[in-house]
Amino acid sequence: MVGLGAQKKITIEAYRRALAHLYRQAAVHKAKKAAFSLPPASLFKLSQEDFGQQTATILGITSYDFNEFFSDTKRKKIELAQIALGVSSKDKAAFEKGVKKGDIIAEAVNKARHWVNTPPSHLTPPELAKHAQAIAKKRGLKFTQFGEAEIIKKGMGGLASVGRGSDNDCQLVILEYKTPKKNADTIAFVGKGITFDSGGLSLKPAAHMETMKEDMSGAAAVIATMEAIAQLKPDVNVIGVTPLAENLPSGKASKPGDIVRFYNGKTAEIKNTDAEGRLVLADALAYVAKHYKPDAIIDIATLTGACAYALGPFYSGLMSQHDDLAELIEESGDHSGDQVWRLPLSDDYKAAIKSDVADICNIGNQKYMAGAITAAHFLKYFVGDIPWAHLDIAGTAFNVTDRPYFKTGGTGVGVRLLVDIAQHWQ
Numbered sequence: 344m345v346g347l348g349a350q351k352k353i354t355i356e357a358y359r360r361a362l363a364h365l366y367r368q369a370a371v372h373k374a375k376k377a378a379f380s381l382p383p384a385s386l387f388k389l390s391q392e393d394f395g396q397q398t399a400t401i402l403g404i405t406s407y408d409f410n411e412f413f414s415d416t417k418r419k420k421i422e423l424a425q426i427a428l429g430v431s432s433k434d435k436a437a438f439e440k441g442v443k444k445g446d447i448i449a450e451a452v453n454k455a456r457h458w459v460n461t462p463p464s465h466l467t468p469p470e471l472a473k474h475a476q477a478i479a480k481k482r483g484l485k486f487t488q489f490g491e492a493e494i495i496k497k498g499m500g501g502l503a504s505v506g507r508g509s510d511n512d513c514q515l516v517i518l519e520y521k522t523p524k525k526n527a528d529t530i531a532f533v534g535k536g537i538t539f540d541s542g543g544l545s546l547k548p549a550a551h552m553e554t555m556k557e558d559m560s561g562a563a564a565v566i567a568t569m570e571a572i573a574q575l576k577p578d579v580n581v582i583g584v585t586p587l588a589e590n591l592p593s594g595k596a597s598k599p600g601d602i603v604r605f606y607n608g609k610t611a612e613i614k615n616t617d618a619e620g621r622l623v624l625a626d627a628l629a630y631v632a633k634h635y636k637p638d639a640i641i642d643i644a645t646l647t648g649a650c651a652y653a654l655g656p657f658y659s660g661l662m663s664q665h666d667d668l669a670e671l672i673e674e675s676g677d678h679s680g681d682q683v684w685r686l687p688l689s690d691d692y693k694a695a696i697k698s699d700v701a702d703i704c705n706i707g708n709q710k711y712m713a714g715a716i717t718a719a720h721f722l723k724y725f726v727g728d729i730p731w732a733h734l735d736i737a738g739t740a741f742n743v744t745d746r747p748y749f750k751t752g753g754t755g756v757g758v759r760l761l762v763d764i765a766q767h768w769q
């Protein structure tokens with residue numbers, strides 16, 4: 344038995360944590376099978392199908408374990424082979440339909456976590472691109488990949504400049520899902536994919552570099568989301584774009600003081616090579632805006648330490664000047680469990696990224712502080728007039744505390760959110 348708290352204040356998040364505790368207890372007692380009697384869906388004001396989806400999603404997420412590098416088999420946690428869920432018989436069909444969807448979502452979340460947890464020398468940009476290609480083939484998605492030479496040729500100077508210091512070529516990967524529904528909207532998800540962020544020549548201190556294999560969490564979320572979407576088949580076309588690069592110092596690396604030209608012709612002064620996420624996203628955003636003209640663009644990135652300081656591990660930062668889009672994302676955040684908190688993207692902050700020598704500068708002037716927002720203003724130069732929202736997951740992607748369904752390491756943040764957005768798009 345696990346309590347859900349006072350009935351008047353019950354939330355779906357309390358239910359998620361209770362389920363995770365149940366799962367953990369069963370696993371601690373080395374159970375191979377467990378049966379859980381569930382509360383009624385009405386307690387959370389959810390439909391049976393939705394309740395089934397939420398339940399399966401969280402049980403699947405709780406079961407994930409990153410154990411492939413343990414040589415001691417005792418450290419590989421025992422998993423429940425079978426879970427029986429008790430719901431009333433009249434609800435069974437709808438609940439089961441939801442469980443099938445929840446299983447797909449959990450698998451995608453865990454895949455994103457697995458890529459994040461995989462050591463950075465194993466998961467390089469070409470390697471992550473291969474995973475995306477395999478998914479496209481298996482699930483029937485359209486797949487496009489540009490390697491470093493093509494990226495340079497196309498004039499994607501931001502992505503090319505970040506990849507230059509590394510021996511592993513940078514990549515741009517695009518996955519496309521087309522809905523059978525006629526005249527449907529098209530949305531684009533763009534995910535930051537820095538497979539390791541050393542800071543480049545503006546080298547990070549050792550303690551800050553320790554977890555920087557997490558810096559491809561946005562790309563992981565987008566690729567995994569595309570795999571879930573290919574199976575869930577929502578009524579909206581979805582394009583997933585991931586600029587992939589490794590940010591390293593070397594004799595070839597770009598330098599503070601360099602100026603780069605992006606795909607849309609704009610230029611930026613690089614004052615700090617550690618503000619690389621916005622440089623790779625700029626080209627990806629400009630590319631998707633020009634070639635797909637989607638009805639909305641949502642980017643997701645471990646972009647700034649400032650956002651992690653502002654919101655901590657429980658809310659991702661949401662920045663947008665489009666209220667309708669922002670409100671839809673807030674709703675999906677609460678409903679999916681990947682919660683977001685909106686920060687003000689007002690034009691007051693725009694002056695922070697002025698440059699004396701180029702169109703804009705890749706770091707904000709310290710007078711303005713608000714590093715998460717000034718970074719969003721940088722991205723805004725590359726989306727044109729298309730409704731756009733930016734998600735900063737620097738605080739929520741890795742080592743999130745106090746959530747019993749997570750462990751140390753990647754959280755797969757963004758997958759549940761982006762899937763929910765696509766499922767509820769109209």
Ligand code: BES
Nearest residue numbers: 615617618619645646647648649706737
């Ligand atoms: N990848 C980091 C942001 C980050 C920090 C992600 C902590 C996850 C946890 C990003 O590329 C970065 O280094 N940003 C700089 C920007 C600054 C130089 C303007 C930062 O936040 O310090």
Ligand code: ZN
Nearest residue numbers: 540617618619
């Ligand atoms: Zn950085």
Ligand code: ZN
Nearest residue numbers: 537540558620
């Ligand atoms: Zn980074």
